[in-house]
Amino acid sequence: MPESTTAPAASEPGTATEPATGAASPPTHRVVRAIELLSRHPGERLSLARIVRATGMSRATAHAVLTQLTADGWTVRDGDGNYSLGLGLLTVARRADTAFPLRRLALDTLHGLAADQRVPVFLAEREHDAIVITEVIGTPSVPWIRPARRMPVAPPVCREFVAWAPESERAAWLAAADPLHRPRLTAVLDAIAARGYSVERLADESAPMLEALAALRHSPVTDPLRQRLSAMIADLITIDYLPDELTDRNAVVSIAAPVFAADGTVVASIVTCPDTNLSAARLRDLADATVAAATTVTATQRA
Numbered sequence: 001m002p003e004s005t006t007a008p009a010a011s012e013p014g015t016a017t018e019p020a021t022g023a024a025s026p027p028t029h030r031v032v033r034a035i036e037l038l039s040r041h042p043g044e045r046l047s048l049a050r051i052v053r054a055t056g057m058s059r060a061t062a063h064a065v066l067t068q069l070t071a072d073g074w075t076v077r078d079g080d081g082n083y084s085l086g087l088g089l090l091t092v093a094r095r096a097d098t099a100f101p102l103r104r105l106a107l108d109t110l111h112g113l114a115a116d117q118r119v120p121v122f123l124a125e126r127e128h129d130a131i132v133i134t135e136v137i138g139t140p141s142v143p144w145i146r147p148a149r150r151m152p153v154a155p156p157v158c159r160e161f162v163a164w165a166p167e168s169e170r171a172a173w174l175a176a177a178d179p180l181h182r183p184r185l186t187a188v189l190d191a192i193a194a195r196g197y198s199v200e201r202l203a204d205e206s207a208p209m210l211e212a213l214a215a216l217r218h219s220p221v222t223d224p225l226r227q228r229l230s231a232m233i234a235d236l237i238t239i240d241y242l243p244d245e246l247t248d249r250n251a252v253v254s255i256a257a258p259v260f261a262a263d264g265t266v267v268a269s270i271v272t273c274p275d276t277n278l279s280a281a282r283l284r285d286l287a288d289a290t291v292a293a294a295t296t297v298t299a300t301q302r303a
Helices: 026-039 048-055 059-071 087-097 101-117 167-175 182-195 204-217 223-236 280-302
Strands: 075-077 083-085 121-127 130-137 150-152 198-201 250-260 266-272 276-278
Touching: 026 048, 026 059, 026 075, 026 083, 048 059, 059 075, 101 121, 101 130, 101 266, 101 280, 167 182, 250 280, 266 280, 276 280
Parallel strands: none
Antiparallel strands: 075 083, 121 130, 121 266, 130 150, 198 250, 250 266, 250 276
16 A cells, blocks of 8 residues: 555645646635645534645635535534535535445454454545545544545555556556666565455554655655655655565554455455564464455455
8 A cells, every 4th residue: 555655734634735747627626625624624623714724725726616615505604704515515525435345245344343443444445546444443643644635546655456467457557666676576575465355554664754754745846856855755665575584573554455356357346554663473364364454344345
């Protein structure tokens, strides 16, 4: 799964970032930013000033967006001028939920895994060339892990979706990687296919620097600077663990195991998120539990 270095930088934790270069509809993106912000605070009513600060919209734009959302029933405005989600959005969300039946099938297994292992757990589902986080159990310490987060299947991440892919897809994924990482990634994909899971690792001493670089990368910077920042981040990342690299102290962000469709393609992954140092034995125990949960969901969705 994706590294913790890809967390978005925003003045309000968990809010959407600026649209990517070439975004087709900035006005639509403003609506999405407002809804996403309110969804992070389901029990609160947010003032217009707070929404302006968190989303980066002008006061006039935020007011116009929220006025329309309120008229359509997607948000509610109280007597003090504060906003929260409306019932109209709930109706849409329930309809949209039918697009992800695997989430409902996996829910009991996810809860059981989180309770037994005492770690946060999430489900990521494949959607074309991206993955979507469709369920999160617990409170992961890594900020990018949140429901509806969408990420491209691109190196060096989403390895558990690629390790069992046809050779042509695997080769295309590797070709998109930094040439310096390709030998490592090739060995890692083979190891994942052999043992049944991927591991995100992060060296303790690199974490503060990676977080700072990631924040800069997601701020309004020029493309050349963004590329340089991405290259610096890549230099600090060690991709996965190979079997002979485990010690008594292994920095593990997450462990991901694949959920297979009837034709053998990986359609989702179950991910446990210890985000701490684990012994080799504890890592393997947690990995075994994660694989077992993914195997259960594979059997359930095939039934």
